[in-house]
Amino acid sequence: xxxxxxxxxxxxxxxxxxxxxxxxxxxxxxxxxxxxxxxxxxxxxxxxxxxxxxxxxxxxxxxxxxxxxxxxxxxxxxxxxxxxxxxxxxxxxxxxxxxxxxxxxxxxxxxxxxxxxxxxxxxxxxxxxxxxxxxxxxxxxxxxxxxxxxxxxxxxxxxxxxxxxxxxxxxxxxxxxxxxxxxxxxxxxxxxxxxxxxxxxxxxxxxxxxxxxxxxxxxxxxxxxxxxxxxxxxxxxxxxxxxxxxxxxxxxxxxxxxxxxxxxxxxxxxxxxxxxxxxxx
Amino acid sequence: xxxxxxxxxxxxxxxxxxxxxxxxxxxxxxxxxxxxxxxxxxxxxxxxxxxxxxxxxxxxxxxxxxxxxxxxxxxxxxxxxxxxxxxxxxxxxxxxxxxxxxxxxxxxxxxxxxxxxxxxxxxxxxxxxxxxxxxxxxxxxxxxxxxxxxxxxxxxxxxxxxxxxxxxxxxxxxxxxxxxxxxxxxxxxxxxxxxxxxxxxxxxxxxxxxxxxxxxxxxxxxxxxxxxxxxxxxxxxxxxxxxxxxxxxxxxxxxxxxxxxxxxxxxxxxxxxxxxxxxxxxxxxxxxxxxxxxxxx
Numbered sequence: 001x002x003x004x005x006x007x008x009x010x011x012x013x014x015x016x017x018x019x020x021x022x023x024x025x026x027x028x029x030x031x032x033x034x035x036x037x038x039x040x041x042x043x044x045x046x047x048x049x050x051x052x053x054x055x056x057x058x059x060x061x062x063x064x065x066x067x068x069x070x071x072x073x074x075x076x077x078x079x080x081x082x083x084x085x086x087x088x089x090x091x092x093x094x095x096x097x098x099x100x101x102x103x104x105x106x107x108x109x110x111x112x113x114x115x116x117x118x119x120x121x122x123x124x125x126x127x128x129x130x131x132x133x134x135x136x137x138x139x140x141x142x143x144x145x146x147x148x149x150x151x152x153x154x155x156x157x158x159x160x161x162x163x164x165x166x167x168x169x170x171x172x173x174x175x176x177x178x179x180x181x182x183x184x185x186x187x188x189x190x191x192x193x194x195x196x197x198x199x200x201x202x203x204x205x206x207x208x209x210x211x212x213x214x215x216x217x218x219x220x221x222x223x224x225x226x227x228x229x230x231x232x233x234x235x236x237x238x239x240x241x242x243x244x245x246x247x248x249x250x251x252x253x254x255x256x257x258x259x260x261x262x263x264x265x266x267x268x269x270x271x272x273x274x275x276x277x278x279x280x281x
Numbered sequence: 282x283x284x285x286x287x288x289x290x291x292x293x294x295x296x297x298x299x300x301x302x303x304x305x306x307x308x309x310x311x312x313x314x315x316x317x318x319x320x321x322x323x324x325x326x327x328x329x330x331x332x333x334x335x336x337x338x339x340x341x342x343x344x345x346x347x348x349x350x351x352x353x354x355x356x357x358x359x360x361x362x363x364x365x366x367x368x369x370x371x372x373x374x375x376x377x378x379x380x381x382x383x384x385x386x387x388x389x390x391x392x393x394x395x396x397x398x399x400x401x402x403x404x405x406x407x408x409x410x411x412x413x414x415x416x417x418x419x420x421x422x423x424x425x426x427x428x429x430x431x432x433x434x435x436x437x438x439x440x441x442x443x444x445x446x447x448x449x450x451x452x453x454x455x456x457x458x459x460x461x462x463x464x465x466x467x468x469x470x471x472x473x474x475x476x477x478x479x480x481x482x483x484x485x486x487x488x489x490x491x492x493x494x495x496x497x498x499x500x501x502x503x504x505x506x507x508x509x510x511x512x513x514x515x516x517x518x519x520x521x522x523x524x525x526x527x528x529x530x531x532x533x534x535x536x537x538x539x540x541x542x543x544x545x546x547x548x549x550x551x552x553x554x555x556x557x558x559x560x561x562x563x564x565x566x567x568x569x570x571x572x573x574x575x576x577x578x
Contacts, residue, residue, distance in 0.1 A: 047456035049426050095454060149323045176454040179322045179483045181523035206456050209528065245458030250486060250528040250550055257554045263561060272532045279557070280539040 001074065003168055003200050004059055004090070006034040008068035011054055011223075028054040030223035032068070038167065039198040041191075043211040043231075046220030047245035052172075052204045055220065059170045059202060060090035073167060088117060091161030095173040097153035106148075106156055107132065107141040113164040124163075131159040134197065135189045151182025155189050162193065168200040169193065175207060183207070208235070209249045212270045219244060236268035251275055284311040284334055284366070284445070289343035291329055291501075303329040305501040307343070311445075311479070316471050318488040318509065319481045321498030322523030327481050328371075330498065331447050334479070335366035364393055367443030371450040373434030377422035382413070382433050385422055389441040400440070407439035408432075410473075411466055428459035435463075439470070445477040446470070452487065460484075464491055485527045489513065489548035497524070514546050529553045 009032040015024040029051045036042050046052045057063040058070050061077040070077045072086050080086055091113075094100050103109025107128050114124045132138045135155040140148065145156055154174050161169055171190065175183040187210055194201045203210065211217055217234045219227035221244045227234055234241070235248045238256045248256070255269035255278070265278040291304040303326050311317065311334075321327045332338040333345060336352050336359045345352050352362055370376055379385035386404035391397065408418065411432040417425070422433060431451055438446065448467065452460040468491055471478045482488050488495060488509060495512045497505040499522045505512045513519070516526035516534075527548050536557070537545045544556040 048428050048454075048459055050456075151323075173454060177450075179523055180485065180525040181322055183483075206454070206460075208457070242458075245456050247457035251532055254529065254532065254550050254553050254557075257550060258557060261554070261558055263558070272528075272535045275532060276535050276539050279536060279561075280541055 001071070002035045002040075003038040003073055004034060004036040004202075005071040006032050006058070006068065007070075008033065009055075009058065009065050009070055010067040011058065011063060012066045013054075028223050029058070029065075032223075032225055034218070034225075036168075036200060036202065038200055039194070040216065041194045041201045041214045042203070043214040043217045044202065044204045044220060045206075045208075045211065045217060045234075045246055050220040050244075051223035052220050054223075056092070056170050056172045056202070056204055059168070060092050061086045062092070088164050089166055090168040090170060091164055091166040093154065093157050093161055093169065093171045093174050095176050097150055097157055097177070100157050100160075101145045101153060104144060105141075106137065106143050106145055109145055109156055110159045110163050113160055117164065127163040127165070128159075131162040134162060134193060135159040136185075149182055150178045151185040154178065154182070154186045158186070158189055158193070162197075162199075166199065168202065170202045170204075172204045173206065174203075175205065175210065183210075208247050208252075212249060219246065231270055232268040235270060238267075283313060283346075283348065285309070285346040285349075286333070287344045287346070289333060289340045289345060291333070291338060292341045295341065303501050304333070304340070307501075307503060309496070309503065309506070311477065314471075314475050314477055316468070316478045316491060316493050317480070318492035318495045319479060319498065320483070320485070320488060320495065320524055325498040325522070326501040327498050328449060329501075331368065331449060331479065331481060334445070334447060335363045335368055337363075337368070364389070364441045365443055366445045367438035367441060367447065369431075369435050369438050369446070369448045369451060371453060373431045373451075374422070374427075376434050376437070377430060379422065381419050381421060382408070382425070383418040385433060386437045386440050389437055393441060403440040403442070404436070407436040410439060410470060411436045412462060428455050428463070431455070431463060435467075443476065445479065447479040447481075449481045450483065451480070452482070452484070460487070467491075485513070485525055486529075486549075489527045489529070497522070509548055510546050513548050 009029055011029040012025040013028055014022050017023040032055060044052050058065060061083045064078045073089050077086060101109050103112055110131050111124050111128045114127050132141055135158050137155050137159055145153060175186050190201055193199045212231045214231055217229060217231055218225050235252045238248050241248055251272055252269055255265055255275055259265055269275050286307050286309040289304055289307040293301045293303055319327050333340060339353055347362055377385050379388060383404055386408055387400040390400035390403045413432045413436060452463055464487055467478060480492060492509055495509045496503055497512060513526040513530050516530055519525060529550060530548055533543050533545045533547050533553055536543050541560055543560050547553040547556050
């Protein structure tokens, strides 16, 4: 069984009136089945309001399902009394770097997680050293997080999660607020962790280019999973993606347009190299 | 309605050890009706620059002229300036505060001295221009999605009938369709109302698609100020500034290196498509099966 598994997962947001009675329910996640293997790099796409973030919050038990079951590393989240144990297995990084950094010095921020878990001091420092090194932030360990760029702050946030030695890391639009350089830095750090440390990665993003190296892509709409496949399979369906308010990488779109105009090239071209070899034979 | 900046400098925390020169000797002329993009890495001075344009920040030295008048002269009416130069911040949720959408959008025009009825008329016009549905007018801003909040924030500024609209990263965190919708509507406003648009963005693809003039900020200086095509042809230099060209530009350069004689300066999918098809056609390549009609759209 995979490290994260969902069976018929459903979640309702409840709206209460002034007396505390349930006034309204809104289904945010509906009948979702997932099976994510340890070490996989999985991407989740979907428009604003499609249920991605609600689903993501189930993956480290910030939310518990209204119906269905979610397993994190063989534990059913709704039956685990000590949820913090699950959150050490599946760490989470959010969109806005300024909302998730609490330390006044980078290395203290990274050490916050393991310290909270009761890791002995000397081991904390070892973990801090390792995490900073893995995210390429060692040179900034004595800096104030306030003075870092957006991409550097997100790498500190990722280092903070890594210091808890999770098996799985969930990133909810980690690059939405970053400049091109910041986006590249964060994505490289995440790919490295996946490759070198075999950490399972679940990446939620609106940038289609960030998805092309994923092992598998899920597309969400209306709280349900509507497409699943490799990046090539998913991005071959340009028109279906547009229907779900999504996009494809520019190179894929260009290839698709050329194909529509009669140029004999395959669908689902994901990189510049593929397009060059298809056109310059 | 031009804005002119002459030798504008701005220093944060002058005289302390945290002193930072956020703007260095900026000379800029923003005439009527342009659609301008501003790019630069985090901390390059973009936000400091745009806050100067409606007098939220006073320059440490230098002059800012609006229609030829110094906006920091004694008795200059900066309140009017701020309603003519509208600014939409990066986090729209931070600038919504009323209990329902319509009242929120009415706040600006009422502040300008309009009655509630007049303000509502402006608000309805502005909300429909940004594509916000009437059935949601009564909702609390907190019930809205990110894209809807951004639309309401933009409408709140539009309702004041600005002559110049400045948007700081209006599409961060939006899905691709929401991003295209908002930018299309901004482009339409530009065309319909003829207002000047200044768009700050981290998306080179959006910049290439919409703006006619592109200003690049680096370390508090304007390093490029030209058409997007001309600016993006310096993509190697842009990379050293933490920026990039649109993906299309890289694709076209790669094709050219591999012997396909395409226009390497193309910056949008549409331009690239046209250039590649033209070259393939010219080469009478066997690859091209379609008829000439496909070149027209």
